[in-house]
Amino acid sequence: VAVEVVPETGSTNADLMERAAALDAPLLLVAEHQTAGRGRAGRSWLSAPGDSLTFSLAWKFDAPLQQLAGMPLAVGVALADALAACGVQVQLKWPNDVLKDGSKLAGVLIETQSGAGGIWAVIGIGMNLRMPDEMEARIGRTVAAAPWLAQMDRDQLMATLLDSLAAALAEFSRSGFGAFSARWNRLHAWQGRTVAVLDRGATLYEGLAAGVDDSGRLLLDCAEGRMTVLAGDVSLRTR
Numbered sequence: 001v002a003v004e005v006v007p008e009t010g011s012t013n014a015d016l017m018e019r020a021a022a023l024d025a026p027l028l029l030v031a032e033h034q035t036a037g038r039g040r041a042g043r044s045w046l047s048a049p050g051d052s053l054t055f056s057l058a059w060k061f062d063a064p065l066q067q068l069a070g071m072p073l074a075v076g077v078a079l080a081d082a083l084a085a086c087g088v089q090v091q092l093k094w095p096n097d098v099l100k101d102g103s104k105l106a107g108v109l110i111e112t113q114s115g116a117g118g119i120w121a122v123i124g125i126g127m128n129l130r131m132p133d134e135m136e137a138r139i140g141r142t143v144a145a146a147p148w149l150a151q152m153d154r155d156q157l158m159a160t161l162l163d164s165l166a167a168a169l170a171e172f173s174r175s176g177f178g179a180f181s182a183r184w185n186r187l188h189a190w191q192g193r194t195v196a197v198l199d200r201g202a203t204l205y206e207g208l209a210a211g212v213d214d215s216g217r218l219l220l221d222c223a224e225g226r227m228t229v230l231a232g233d234v235s236l237r238t239r
């Protein structure tokens with residue numbers, strides 16, 4: 001995978017969304033600093049130079065499009081594997097978060113773009129290495145950091161993450177999310193806990209989180225029976 005590193009940009013996801021149509025091979029774009037980082041559902045992603053990793057991987061999506069919903073979950077498994085290899089144990093929150101000790105260490109934002117050769121997935125990852133107090137105050141909730149990773153060689157850390165991601169994405173294209181569901185469920189942060197599924201703040205469902213199925217849908221045991229929740233712009237909260 002070709003790698004480009006830039007000192008500063010608005011958003012690596014925005015950059016690769018613009019360039020995806022013209023790409024003919026996967027590309028990893030790493031920014032030392034992002035000034036307009038994007039989160040899910042139109043939120044912003046804050047990061048300080050040197051204290052975080054912000055990067056995006058443009059990857060040709062050659063699996064059936066209905067498999068897309070499982071992609072952020074497969075990426076979560078790949079990140080958890082790479083972090084474990086670096087000595088950091090994490091858990092996964094459906095659909096797209098990496099948690100450490102219950103708060104958010106990393107987020108995944110996947111956007112798609114169609115180009116001449118087909119559909120490209122732009123897989124954006126933001127990971128907190130250190131979290132300055134004033135930035136946490138601006139985010140407005142407790143977030144996790146991994147100072148141990150901040151002490152590692154950055155190129156080595158990025159190489160470990162990229163290897164794991166590329167292997168997982170190749171497996172995902174071949175076999176779909178089914179190849180990841182058991183591993184995802186072992187890493188599930190909120191298994192058996194009561195959770196609420198929120199859409200712009202409003203509770204859609206509440207139930208016991210029972211892991212994910214082979215398509216990456218969240219299984220929720222509610223009073224009315226078992227529900228399957230598709231990943232969309234919904235958020236989970238524990239109750």
Ligand code: ATP
Nearest residue numbers: 039040043044045046047097104139143234235236
């Ligand atoms: P999601 O559905 O993406 O998990 P959420 O509302 O459940 O969203 P939380 O992890 O509970 O997310 O809250 C964190 C919020 O702060 C999110 O909107 C997240 O995008 C935002 N945020 C911005 N910068 C950071 C950062 N560096 N680390 C963690 N969260 C951040």
Ligand code: BTN
Nearest residue numbers: 011013037038039040107124126
């Ligand atoms: C989320 O949890 O809301 C997703 C956060 C994704 C942030 C990363 S940082 C690199 C890439 N570029 C962006 O603008 N966003 C993603």
